[in-house]
Amino acid sequence: MPWKKGYTISDERSLADSELRWPDGAGCCVAMTVDLSVASGPEGVTADLTTPEALFGANQGLAALREVLRRHAMRATFAVPAIIAHIHRDLVRSLTAEGHEIAAHGFRHEDVSGLERDEERQRIVRTTEILADVTGGKPAGWFSLPRQGDRYAVGAVSPNTVDLLLEAGYLYLGTDWPTIFRIIGSATSQAAAPC
Amino acid sequence: MTAIDLDQQLVELRSAADAYAARHQFIPDLTWPEGVRIAVNLTCDFDAMLLRRLLNEPPMQLAKGEFGGRVGIWRLIELFDAHGVKATIFTPGRICELYPEALRAVVESGHEIADHMWEHRVPKDPGLEEDHLAKTVTALERITGRGPVGTRSSHSAALLRQYGFICRSERSADQRPYYEYDEGGGNGLANLPMHYVIDDAMYFNFNWLGTDASAQRITDPERVGDIWWAAFHQQYNVGGYLNVCMHPFQSGRALRIAMLDRLIGKMKTLPGVWFPTCEQVARHCIDRHPPRAGTL
Numbered sequence: 001m002p003w004k005k006g007y008t009i010s011d012e013r014s015l016a017d018s019e020l021r022w023p024d025g026a027g028c029c030v031a032m033t034v035d036l037s038v039a040s041g042p043e044g045v046t047a048d049l050t051t052p053e054a055l056f057g058a059n060q061g062l063a064a065l066r067e068v069l070r071r072h073a074m075r076a077t078f079a080v081p082a083i084i085a086h087i088h089r090d091l092v093r094s095l096t097a098e099g100h101e102i103a104a105h106g107f108r109h110e111d112v113s114g115l116e117r118d119e120e121r122q123r124i125v126r127t128t129e130i131l132a133d134v135t136g137g138k139p140a141g142w143f144s145l146p147r148q149g150d151r152y153a154v155g156a157v158s159p160n161t162v163d164l165l166l167e168a169g170y171l172y173l174g175t176d177w178p179t180i181f182r183i184i185g186s187a188t189s190q191a192a193a194p195c
Numbered sequence: 196m197t198a199i200d201l202d203q204q205l206v207e208l209r210s211a212a213d214a215y216a217a218r219h220q221f222i223p224d225l226t227w228p229e230g231v232r233i234a235v236n237l238t239c240d241f242d243a244m245l246l247r248r249l250l251n252e253p254p255m256q257l258a259k260g261e262f263g264g265r266v267g268i269w270r271l272i273e274l275f276d277a278h279g280v281k282a283t284i285f286t287p288g289r290i291c292e293l294y295p296e297a298l299r300a301v302v303e304s305g306h307e308i309a310d311h312m313w314e315h316r317v318p319k320d321p322g323l324e325e326d327h328l329a330k331t332v333t334a335l336e337r338i339t340g341r342g343p344v345g346t347r348s349s350h351s352a353a354l355l356r357q358y359g360f361i362c363r364s365e366r367s368a369d370q371r372p373y374y375e376y377d378e379g380g381g382n383g384l385a386n387l388p389m390h391y392v393i394d395d396a397m398y399f400n401f402n403w404l405g406t407d408a409s410a411q412r413i414t415d416p417e418r419v420g421d422i423w424w425a426a427f428h429q430q431y432n433v434g435g436y437l438n439v440c441m442h443p444f445q446s447g448r449a450l451r452i453a454m455l456d457r458l459i460g461k462m463k464t465l466p467g468v469w470f471p472t473c474e475q476v477a478r479h480c481i482d483r484h485p486p487r488a489g490t491l
Contacts, residue, residue, distance in 0.1 A: 003292045007244060010258065012294060014265045017449075113253060144255070146408075153401050153408045154255035 009162060032076040033143070033174065034065065036084050036092075037109035041149045042156070044110030045083050058088055066098070079105035079143035079174065082127040085134045096135045103141035103174065104131055111156045112144075120160055124168050143174040220374040222484045225434075232467035233431045234476050236387055236438045237275065237282040237459075238364060240347060241268060243294065243444060245287050245315045250405060260444045264294040267447015268301070274452055276304050278459045280470035285311035285347040285364070288331030291338055298338045307472035308335055309345035310360070317349050325354055332358055345473045347389075352382035361491060362477035364389050364438060371436045372476060374486040383490030385477040387438055393426055394440040395419070399451065416454035427462060436476075 022029050038048040038057060048054055069076055078095055080102055085092045096102055106112070107123045115123070124142075132138045142165050144155035157173075165173060227234055244260030268284075275282045284301050286308050291298060301308060313327040328350055335343045345362045346355060352375065355363070363375070367388040376383050391397050398414035423439065430437050446455060462468050471479075481491060 007248065007289075007293060008257070008261050008264070009254070010261050010265055012265065013269065013296060016269060151402070151408055152253055152256050153411065154253065154259065157254050159254070 032069075032074065033145075034076050034078045035105070035143075035145050036062075036078050036080045037105055037145070037147075038084075039081070039109040039147050041147060042111035044106060044108035045081055046108075049087070058091065062091070066095075069100075070098070075099050075101065077101040077103050077141065077174075079103050079145060080131065081105045081107065081109040082130040083108045085131050089134050092134050093136075096137075101141070102131060102135045102139055103143055104128065104139045104170075105143045105145065109145075109147065112161060113156045113158045115158055117160045117164070120158055121164050121167070124164050128168055138169065140171045141174055142170045142172070145174075214378075217380070218376045218378070219368055220376070220486060221369050222371055222373055222480065225371050225436075225480070225484060227434070227469060228479065230467055231469040232434050232465075233427070234436050234469045234471055234479075235280075235427070235462065236364070236436075236473050236476060237280060237441070237470060238347070238389065238438055238473065239268070239271060239282060239284045239441045239443055239446075240311055241284050241286045241290055241294075241443055242311060242315045243290060245289060249315055252402070256402065263442060263444030263447055264290070264297060267443030267445075268294065268297045270447050270449075270452050271441065271443055272297075272300055272304055272306070274456055274459070275306065277456075278463065278470075280459060281306055281472045281475070282470075283307040283309050283345065283364075283473040285309050285345075286335060287311045287315050288313040288327075288334040291334040295338065302339050307345070307474050308339050308343060309364075309473060310335065310343045310348060310350075311346070312348045312350070321351075321354075324350065328354055328358060345387075345477065352377045352384055355384060356382045356491075361385060361481065362387055362473060364473055370430065372480050374491070376487070376490055380487075381490050383486045385480050385486070385491070387436075387473050387476055389438040389440045393423060393438065395445045395451070396440075396442050399445040399448070416451050419451075420454045420458050423458060424461065427458075431465060431468070 036057075037045060038051070038054040039045045040048055075098075078092070078100055080092055082104070084105075085102075092102060104124075104127050107127045110123075112120050112123070128138060144157050144161070146153045146155045150156070162173065241263065242260070243264040244257040247256045247260045271282070284298075284306055286298065288310075298308060310328070310331055313331045316327075318324045318327055332342050342359050344360055345364060346360055347364045349365065362385040364387040366386070367390040368375075368386070369388060370390075372385055372387050374383050375386050396403055398412060398419045401408060401411045401413070403412065427437050429435075441455070446452065459470075
């Protein structure tokens with residue numbers, strides 16, 4: 001649909017609220033996403049890793065949060081940059097063991113909006129490999145959450161991101177906004193809807 | 196020497212102020228149809244991602260705008276219809292290509308579709324400006340079956356009159372509808388004033404008009420409902436007018452729809468509250484409180 005190119009990458013119309021159904025007659029779905037990145041700028045995780053806040057997040061902070069989730073028998077989705085999975089291998093693996101979902105959050109939660117297509121592809125492929133190696137399964141979701149220093153509180157993607165995620169077998173793209181939208185292919189190519 | 200210059204400044208500024216004032220005609224004795232105390236225009240600016248795109252904002256900002264077309268506009272139609280009220284949807288021509296199904300539903304429910312530029316901008320070049328307006332009028336007409344008569348834009352009055360427009364809804368020189376004329380005193384248009392205080396984007400939008408994320412303004416819908424109720428109630432008491440400006444990508448969020456649902460419901464508990472389209476208000480004013488002869 002050429003008239004949508006550069007304007008919209010989502011369906012013209014969503015399910016109406018009245019058409020939405022959850023399993024077992026549930027009236028509402030509450031999904032919790034935990035951002036395991038410590039990046040503050042467009043370059044992604046850097047020296048942010050060597051701060052007291054990062055250390056707290058990986059230890060006491062995460063432990064306290066897990067305890068709350070455990071107490072309420074809730075599972076969450078952890079958005080994990082490949083570099084974090086690489087450094088905190090056992091920690092991330094233990095989240096999987098507790099039934100939480102591990103989703104990708106970039107190679108180092110970097111801004112991909114200006115990358116060449118091939119470089120972005122390499123980053124997606126390598127990120128997927130690292131996460132699959134740590135958790136034992138390919139991630140189904142890819143996040144691009146905003147960093148505290150970003151100008152726009154939305155997360156960054158490139159014109160190729162959606163195509164490349166489809167190519168790599170991802171089922172969803174999560175954003176910061178409550179719109180985990182169904183990937184229907186980007187405006188540049190009419191890829192088939194995977195879900 | 197200096198004194199003479201200052202006197203000249205007084206003359207020039209006074210003359211500019213007088214000329215500007217002369218281009219506006221207020222309606223201090225405004226009355227509504229029998230039994231009506233206040234007219235409330237519920238208006239939507241359905242620009243979805245167009246302004247975000249125009250400001251070169253990143254794709255995920257556009258995605259927020261897309262929500263307005265994919266979800267927000269549908270929820271608003273449902274809300275208005277459930278209350279049996281009429282709304283006016285200011286629609287850029289380009290939206291006719293991007294969300295035609297939603298616009299057909301707007302027409303089906305009897306709401307008004309009015310102009311909101313082609314892609315949310317008025318070109319400086321007069322030829323291009325006319326091209327944008329003509330394209331938009333044609334696109335809207337194809338959806339609604341008739342040309343729009345209202346606009347929320349800064350299109351020139353002469354051009355708007357040429358294309359059959361009778362009203363504009365922009366700026367707020369008075370809280371009640373009034374008339375505006377061009378520099379020559381002609382090309383009159385009724386203005387149905389809107390104010391940013393009664394505009395959802397002032398309360399619900401990150402990065403509004405190029406501000407930094409650190410200047411974000413996200414307000415509790417309840418607080419917005421309180422501010423708007425107070426504004427409504429003040430105008431209700433004086434027999435006035437309220438124009439509520441909503442953006443489907445902002446007000447279409449579930450909690451905000453719930454707030455609007457309570458607000459409209461509360462307005463309806465009072466006698467004499469009229470929810471017409473902007474066109475209805477403009478035609479009422481022109482009929483009951485005519486503008487200067489030969490201008491509109």
